[in-house]
Amino acid sequence: MEDFKITPIRNGTVIDHITAGQALNVLKILNVNENTINSTISVAMHVRSQKGYMWKDIIKIEDRELDPKTLDQIALLAPNATIAIIRDFYVAEKYKVKLYDRVFGLARCSNPDCITNKGEPVETEFIVTSRDPPALRCAYCDRMLTNISDNLI
Ligand SMILES: Nc1ncnc2c1ncn2[C@@H]1O[C@H](COP(=O)(O)OP(=O)(O)OP(=O)(O)O)[C@@H](O)[C@H]1O
Ligand SMILES: [Mg+2]
Numbered sequence: 001m002e003d004f005k006i007t008p009i010r011n012g013t014v015i016d017h018i019t020a021g022q023a024l025n026v027l028k029i030l031n032v033n034e035n036t037i038n039s040t041i042s043v044a045m046h047v048r049s050q051k052g053y054m055w056k057d058i059i060k061i062e063d064r065e066l067d068p069k070t071l072d073q074i075a076l077l078a079p080n081a082t083i084a085i086i087r088d089f090y091v092a093e094k095y096k097v098k099l100y101d102r103v104f105g106l107a108r109c110s111n112p113d114c115i116t117n118k119g120e121p122v123e124t125e126f127i128v129t130s131r132d133p134p135a136l137r138c139a140y141c142d143r144m145l146t147n148i149s150d151n152l153i
């Protein structure tokens with residue numbers, strides 16, 4: 001364990017190696033506000049990463065594990081994030097989020113004329129055209145998604 005900026009947690013999830021500057025957008029995905037929160041969340045922004053002489057953000061969530069859709073959305077903002085499941089203070093599991101070549105049903109297209117915005121039963125689909133930072137192109141209308149964070153669904 002390299003960073004002691006945040007108190008250790010007994011059980012929960014650590015999202016580490018978040019692209020610097022994305023922590024608040026990741027919190028939006030976690031849907032935390034005073035009404036929904038039921039355990040402590042700690043956020044560290046602009047932490048020096050030991051590995052790459054780079055900066056990163058970190059989020060630690062007590063007593064919660066993340067569902068697959070949440071993890072896939074995090075990958076769209078922070079493709080290098082690692083997820084550590086903490087049990088009884090130790091890292092019980094650790095894996096990287098995964099950004100696939102195509103993304104289904106995670107974001108809406110920003111083109112109002114796109115077929116996916118016409119009330120048809122069509123799931124959104126994007127092609128990942130760049131990975132770090134991720135860039136998404138709509139598979140239906142070819143529009144690039146300019147603000148991924150604001151268009152997650
Ligand atoms: N009990 C704990 N409470 C809070 N955070 C923890 C706890 N144990 C580990 N962590 C954090 O979980 C993440 C993964 O832990 P690990 O020990 O694998 O770190 P690491 O060796 O630095 O891994 P990496 O190579 O991914 O940086 C780190 O951010 C670490 O600080
Ligand atoms: Mg580390």
Ligand SMILES: [Zn+2]
Pocket residue numbers: 109110111114115116138139140141142143
């Ligand atoms: Zn579209």
